[in-house]
Structure formats: C-alpha cells, structure tokens
Amino acid sequence: MTTKTASRNQIRLDRRQVLTTALEVVDREGLEALSMRRLGAELSVDPMTIYHYAGGKERLLDGVAELLWEEVALPGVSRDPIEALRNLARSLRDLFRRHPEAAPLILRCSRLIHPQLELYRAYLDALDKSELGAREPASVLRSVLSFALGYGYAEISMLGVQCGPLDSRTLSQRELLLYLGQALPSNLPRRLAEAAMVMIADCDSDQCFEDGLDLMLAGLATSTDTGRTA
Amino acid sequence: MTTKTASRNQIRLDRRQVLTTALEVVDREGLEALSMRRLGAELSVDPMTIYHYAGGKERLLDGVAELLWEEVALPGVSRDPIEALRNLARSLRDLFRRHPEAAPLILRCSRLIHPQLELYRAYLDALDKSELGAREPASVLRSVLSFALGYGYAEISMLGVQCGPLDSRTLSQRELLLYLGQALPSNLPRRLAEAAMVMIADCDSDQCFEDGLDLMLAGLATSTDTGRTA
DNA sequence: CGATTTTATTCTACGCTGTAGATTTATAGT
DNA sequence: ACTATAAATCTACAGCGTAGAATAAAATCG
Secondary structure, eight states, X not given: XXXXXXSOOSSOOOHHHHHHHHHHHHXXXXXXGOOHHHHHHHTTSOGGGHHHXXXXXXHHHHHXXXXXXXXXXXXXXXXXXXXXXXHHHHHHHHHHHHOGGGHHHHTOXXXXXXXXXXXXXXXXXXXXXXXXXXXXXXXXXXXXXXHHHHHHHHHHIIIIIHHSSOOGGGSOHXXXXXXXXXXXXXXXXXXXXXXXXXIIIISOHHHHHHHHHHHHHHHHHHHTTOOOOO | OOOOSSSXXXXXXXXXXXXXXXXXXXXXXXXXXXXXXXXXXXXXXXXXXXXXXXXXXXXXXXXXXXXXXXXXXXXXXXXXXXXXXXXXXXXXXXXXXXOGGGHHHHTOGGGOOHHHHHHHHHHHHHHHHSOBTBOOHHHHHXXXXXXXXXXXXXXXXXXXXXXXXXXXXXXXXXXXXXXXXXHSOTTXXXXXXXHHXXXXXXXXXXXXXXXXXXXHHHHHHHHHHHOOOO
C-alpha cells in the first residue's frame, strides 16, 4: 500500500504529483514523449483531468520548470560571495546533467518561474551584503548564471543528444574520443570532425568548466581588492 | 517581376530559398508558427514538396540553424586572440537579438551544424597560433561561447517573450523599468517582483554583458604569463 | 437523513500537426 | 517521339492540445 510514483492507487492527485510524474516521463523518455495523453496514462487518469491540476500544456511545462529550479542550491550561510557564486554555477551545471532531456525547460526563463526568482533574490541579497567593489550585484549574478546556463546546456547537447544516452561521468575522455570517432558521420570533412572532437572529447569537460568559472571569479576577486591569489 | 521573398513566381526552388523563407516565418510569427503547411503556403507549394529540398521538419530546423550560425563573425585577421574572442561573444549575442524567436534553434548544438563547426575550427586555429599561456584553446573557446550563448538566450527570454515584442535597444532602461512594473503579475510577491526588476531592467544590459565579458577576458590576459592556479 | 450545490473526472469531437505512400506532372536524355 | 528521371501533388493516418457537454463524486446544508 505504498504511495509509489507510478501505477496510481485511488489516492487523489495533487499538482505536485502531476508535475513530478511529468518530469519523470521527460527524464525517462525525452521531452517529445511528454503529451497530455501520455501523462494521463502514466497517472491512470483521463488526459483532461490534468487540466484541473496543472492547466494546459504550457502551464504544465512551467510547473516542471519550477521543479527543476527548486533543485538549484541556495547561497548557504557562508560569508564568501565568490564561493557562493561558484557553488551556484556548479549546481546549475549539475542540474543539466541530471536532467538532460529537460534542458529546454530550464532555459524557459520567460515565464517568471517563482523558484527561479527566489533564487535570484537570495543571491542578490547575499551579494548585497558583501563587498564586491563597484560592481552591480545583478551584473555579477547575470554573468555567472549566463556562463553556467550556457555551459550546462552546450555540454549536454554535445554529449547526450548527439551520441544517445551517454553519461560523461561513466566514460573516460579516451573512451569518449574513440566512441565519438565512430559516431561522427563519415561524410563530415576531416577538419570539421577534428574540431568537433577537440571541442567535445579532447578536453576534460569538468576541467573546462572549472577553468572558465575560475576565469570569471578570479577577475571578480581581484576587483574587490580583497587580494586573494588570482 | 522582382524575385520577392514571398508569393513565389514559378522559378524553381532550392534548399536555400526554403530555409531563408522558414527563417523569415520564424522571425515574423514565432517558432510555433512554422509548420510544413504554413511554409508550403508561404512558398506557394504543396507541403510535401519541402521534403524534397529540406527533408523533414527536423532537418528543416537544422537547416535554419545553419543559416543562423553563418551569421556569426569569424575571427578576422587581427592577431589579438582576446579581441577575436570579444568579437565572437558580441556577434553571438547580437545573433540572439536579431532572431529572438529562433533562439531555441541556435542552441540546437546537438546536430553538428556545419557552419558551427567551421566557426569552432576557425577560432581554434586562431587560438592555436597565438600564445595563451597553459590554457587549452578548446577550453577557452568553450567558456566564451558558453557565456555568450547563455547571456544572449537569457536576455531575449527576459525581454522579448515575457513582455511581448520589446526591443531593448529602442527603450531606455527607465522606460523598461516602468513598463515591467506594470507587466509583472500583481499576485507576484513583492520581494520576487523586486528581484525580477533588478535582474531585468535595473542594470543596463549592454553594460552587464560587457562587464561579464571583461571579467573572463581580463582573466585570460593576465593568465598568459602566470600559468595556472588551483 | 435527503437534497442541493461544488468540485472532480470523463467523453466526444474539432482542427491542427508531421509524414508515409501512391499518383500525377514536368523535365532531361537519347 | 518515347522513355527515364526528377519534381510536385494528392490522399490518408495516427497523434496532438483542448473546448464544451456530460457524468460521477464529494461537500455542504436544511
């Protein structure tokens, strides 16, 4: 009699349940697979019932985006704003890696996702309290968010969708390179295939991310005159 | 008797014509409005005819993505790699601002868009030739691309889609702020509305972009002689 | 308790989508 | 002119989101 996530018992639904199930479907079978009919079947319920809990398709996707943004780490208690931003960027990148199929939903910044705004608010407050030289907190935050979003999205796009269900964490970069060598279409001109390999598999993706992040944050640190080694 | 883009004469189509028309439709009426039937009508042709020039819907969108990536500036002749990267980032951001409705297509990095790979190749070559300290060219390039992609996408998402056809370049930030104050839903908690305003309209978006870019590129310039830190 | 109002769920149907497959029309080659 | 190849069209099908009517369940009240 456990309330398992699939194969509903007659316990009444709630919005949250609908959204988490939708996210499960997306994670498991891809964003395209999520239709009202499919989700209704997953919940053992008529498709139209979903409208009562989550609105139409558009609002359903907004709801899933909320779930996703809730997973991003809040600033925490540390006083160091730079470490806070570093954790934010890592958390955002990890979000993409946990939910590669849902990536387009994370980018759905147009709809004023509440948890996303809460996140902004929290980091803006954290940055306001700390000394950051002459820089606007919003400017710094937007830059870090942009980098993390762009990196996370591009990374999973390159790995996951192109090559199928690949997880960069389960493959050495050597294996990745070999696999990619076969996966690239043979009619691709050599110089382009080379470029693809260099960008995708040649450099350690974790290292690239940390390096890029350091680039921004180091610049930030030097501009505060706090003088940490840069 | 001019070869205008709409209302075709009987001159035979080619792939390019189909793709540019598709992009026009997206720019004008949004990505959702682009259907095979709609595009067929635009070209005064049966929807199925498109399959002969551009393949199915998926390959059509890939083709539009090609057009978009072709618009991004190549390195140019300058020897300075940092200025080259700065121009790349600006060019990429401008691409989003020129084609806000097509933004999801620009991010479609999964499909090995040829012009995109050409771009990578060109910048990798440019970075290889120049001295960049111990940093991998691919790592640097990925960081700059990530930032520009993330910033460009987030920017147009915040402005364009939420508030309708707004162009940030035609509005002062003061006007933007006022407009946004009305546009935000009234049931939004005050602290979240504040966060949204600060992130969207409070800071000059051009300035934010340039600042973030400087952050990365400055770090790059200083690291050309210092090597690495951990 | 029964009666009535509210809420939740389902059913049916409409117009839209992408596209496979057969068919027709136009072009090129000899 | 006749054929082989290419281009364009027609028809049809399964799936989509969802408006609106119809039904079932739950809550409210006298």
